[in-house]
Amino acid sequence: MGMLRRAIWATVTAALVATLVAPAAAQTRVTYKSAAAGTAYYQMGVELSEAIKAGTDGDVVVTLEESQGSVQNVMAVMQRSGNYVFTTPPALVNKAMAAEAPFEGRPTSAFEGIRGLFPIPALTMHWVVAGDGGLLGLEDLAGKHILIGRGSFGAREARRYLELFDLIDDVRIADADIGSGPDALKNGQIDGFVTASTFPAPNVIETAASMDISLVSLSDEEIEATGAAHQTIPGGTYAGIDADVETTSLPVIAYTTAAMDEQTAYTITRSFWERREAMAEESPWWAGVTPEMVGNIAGTLHPGALRYYDEAGIEVPERLR
Structure with a gap:
């Protein structure tokens, strides 16, 4: 009987652990690096994090990181891997890829994996x-x-x-x-x-x-x-x-890198556009973001973001494909 009870207990425990672990394993975690706390762009990061969580029923959880500015955000690409999202004016992406100041002396290969997602308020x-x-x-x-x-x-x-x-x-x-x-x-x-x-x-x-x-x-x-x-x-x-x-x-753009998988980039981009109007009702600055602003993105789009734009019928310049 002792062995039988232990076997039953082990089975119940395994089932309970599987139940508890399964949701966590399905959760995708994203780091979002934007601006210094207390600024409008940091507040946008808070709102965007909440919108993505709501738009994915909690399947994608965004962790907001404080930043000292756009240059730091782009520089961090050299050390970051996985689901790293950051904001920057597109001109800085062009400078990073050309090794121009403030990226002079940095290997351009470190920035070649930068990929666009969507515009945020300019x-x-x-x-x-x-x-x-x-x-x-x-x-x-x-x-x-x-x-x-x-x-x-x-x-x-x-x-x-x-x-x-x-x-x-x-x-x-x-x-x-x-x-x-x-x-x-x-x-x-x-x-x-x-x-x-x-x-x-x-x-x-x-x-x-x-x-x-x-x-x-x-x-x-x-x-x-x-x-x-x-x-x-x-x-x-x-x-x-x-x-x-x-x-x-x-223009200010939300970027990621090629290290992000296609489905995650697709889900984040879709959630942003589907929740944009709801965000605008709470914070009017989101109302100024339009699909036409996709054309302000420098570099190329992440394949996941591009998939969403093609599905949604949003015009994308050929240079971003």
């Missing part, structure tokens, strides 16, 4: 000016006192545009951090400020809620001259701005 240029003019042209900035910030992408891009369109000598540039822009505008210390952010941008929402503002809208020719990606901020995004604002942006 850094969009906002030119905010006091007054209820609605939409302004770049030429309307002449004679104005504009805060563009220091050291950021937005500051560099704003100065580049002012130089490109021969406005640099006609605009007085305020020497202050962009964080002081809304208060300085409300207090009349400046005529406008420039910020690069996902939209709707909190600092622009705050400003538009307390005073009349206008936004600069660029022409098709001006956008083409900048060489930057075209971005439309839909009318109604900000109080008092009823028409679409045509501007530029710095």
Whole structure:
């Protein structure tokens, strides 16, 4: 009887262990590396992690990792294996593959396995000016006192545009951090400020809620001259701005590597697009992501992501295949 009881117990135990282990074994774990905690892009990572978990009924679990920036994210490709997902502007992927600064001296072979998945909200240029003019042209900035910030992408891009369109000598540039822009505008210390952010941008929402503002809208020719990606901020995004604002942006893409298997890449990409509208209801910045932005991806798509786009009928440039 003792032997029989032990045999029965062993069978029951094995069955119980199998029951407990089976779900864990079926779970796919993904590491997502985006930005520093407290930033908009870190919050996007939280939302995306939750969306993928919900979209796969918990079969794919995303672990969010803090990052010090896009360069670090791309550099990490040299040490990472498996299901590593990271975010970066596509221009940095091109630089990594060409061993250009900040990747000079790094073996390009380490980056050849980078593969695109899907776009996430871009850094969009906002030119905010006091007054209820609605939409302004770049030429309307002449004679104005504009805060563009220091050291950021937005500051560099704003100065580049002012130089490109021969406005640099006609605009007085305020020497202050962009964080002081809304208060300085409300207090009349400046005529406008420039910020690069996902939209709707909190600092622009705050400003538009307390005073009349206008936004600069660029022409098709001006956008083409900048060489930057075209971005439309839909009318109604900000109080008092009823028409679409045509501007530029710095695309940001979620990438992985060839080490990720095709099914996982397919599942993640499908879950992102299927949950995008639900995410946008909670955080409006996701509403700015459209299938057309797939064309901003540098390099090539992961075969799993490509399979989803072909199934969904989303147009993919030949260079990404």
